[in-house]
Amino acid sequence: MKNGQSLPLEYxxxxxxxxxxxxxxxxGAEIMLxxxxxxxxxxxxxxxxxxxxxxxxxxxxxxxxxTILLLTSSFTIGLGIHAMRLGNKKAMIGFFVTTLILxxxxxxxxxxxxxxxxxxGATLQTSAFTAILLTTLGTHGAHVTFGLxxxxxxxxxxxxxxxxxxxxxxxxxxxxxxxxxxxxxxFIFSFIYLKGMM
Amino acid sequence: xxxxxxxxxxxxxxxxxxxxxxxxxxxxxxxxxxxxMTVLLITAFVQAGxxxxxxxxxxxxxxxxxxxxxxxxxVFIALITVFGTLLTMVWDM
Numbered sequence: 001m002k003n004g005q006s007l008p009l010e011y012x013x014x015x016x017x018x019x020x021x022x023x024x025x026x027x028g029a030e031i032m033l034x035x036x037x038x039x040x041x042x043x044x045x046x047x048x049x050x051x052x053x054x055x056x057x058x059x060x061x062x063x064x065x066x067t068i069l070l071l072t073s074s075f076t077i078g079l080g081i082h083a084m085r086l087g088n089k090k091a092m093i094g095f096f097v098t099t100l101i102l103x104x105x106x107x108x109x110x111x112x113x114x115x116x117x118x119x120x121g122a123t124l125q126t127s128a129f130t131a132i133l134l135t136t137l138g139t140h141g142a143h144v145t146f147g148l149x150x151x152x153x154x155x156x157x158x159x160x161x162x163x164x165x166x167x168x169x170x171x172x173x174x175x176x177x178x179x180x181x182x183x184x185x186x187f188i189f190s191f192i193y194l195k196g197m198m
Numbered sequence: 199x200x201x202x203x204x205x206x207x208x209x210x211x212x213x214x215x216x217x218x219x220x221x222x223x224x225x226x227x228x229x230x231x232x233x234x235m236t237v238l239l240i241t242a243f244v245q246a247g248x249x250x251x252x253x254x255x256x257x258x259x260x261x262x263x264x265x266x267x268x269x270x271x272x273v274f275i276a277l278i279t280v281f282g283t284l285l286t287m288v289w290d291m
Binding site for chain 2: 007011017020021024025027028029030031032034035036038039040042043060064067068071072074075077078079081082083086088091175176179180182183186187189190191194195197198
């Protein structure tokens with residue numbers, strides 16, 4: 001991977017390499033953003049007031065479904081980038097579309113979960129605990145929602161323009177974003193849900 | 199067809215599913231709080247590492263040093279934020 005020609009398409013130009021590095025720096029900032037949310041969550045965890053606690057409202061089955069969906073989507077987008085590097089545009093688009101469908105299913109389950117919280121009386125205004133819970137989950141969910149639109153635009157662009165250094169670069173950066181969302185979810189799954197249901 | 203499913207990524211996926219199952223033990227088994235937290239911390243950080251190296255190709259170009267620096271810096275600040283908050287706000291030290 002040392003000389004320019006053997007680099008994958010998405011790294012071919014200086015600009016592309018800078019774009020990828022710049023996106024990693026953005027992800028570094030995102031790590032810190034979610035850290036502040038987790039710090040606030042741990043602080044407010046037992047400030048439940050007269051509202052429900054985590055153990056009262058968390059349900060293991062939807063959470064497990066969400067985890068499997070997001071883990072699998074992280075795998076399929078990895079395969080999409082692999083197919084892209086083989087120059088297989090059709091397979092790449094297939095994997096990207098699969099990823100987006102899994103992401104959409106994830107979002108569907110999360111919306112179901114939020115409706116459930118609302119129905120059992122855990123809203124943004126109920127207590128400090130429910131406020132930070134919904135803010136943390138919501139920030140992640142908003143990232144996924146944004147990612148769905150972003151990913152869709154990328155698929156359309158690759159379909160229209162084919163695999164060029166530019167579209168390959170955009171696709172690779174999107175894959176970084178998607179994997180990152182999976183990483184954040186792992187921490188939500190472990191330290192919000194599993195810790196809360198113990 | 200076979201070349202679309204590289205062994206490294208398939209193994210990474212299987213490994214991340216295994217890590218999820220291990221983390222689930224916390225829910226199904228009756229563990230002490232500190233034992234459970236140890237399990238969760240290990241599975242979560244290993245899982246994040248798998249994503250970073252296997253799926254995000256963090257170390258494949260000459261930008262490797264800069265990429266790892268920014269990630270380590272982000273994680274460092276994240277840990278200080280979280281554990282600093284725990285120290286002052288939750289553990290009352």
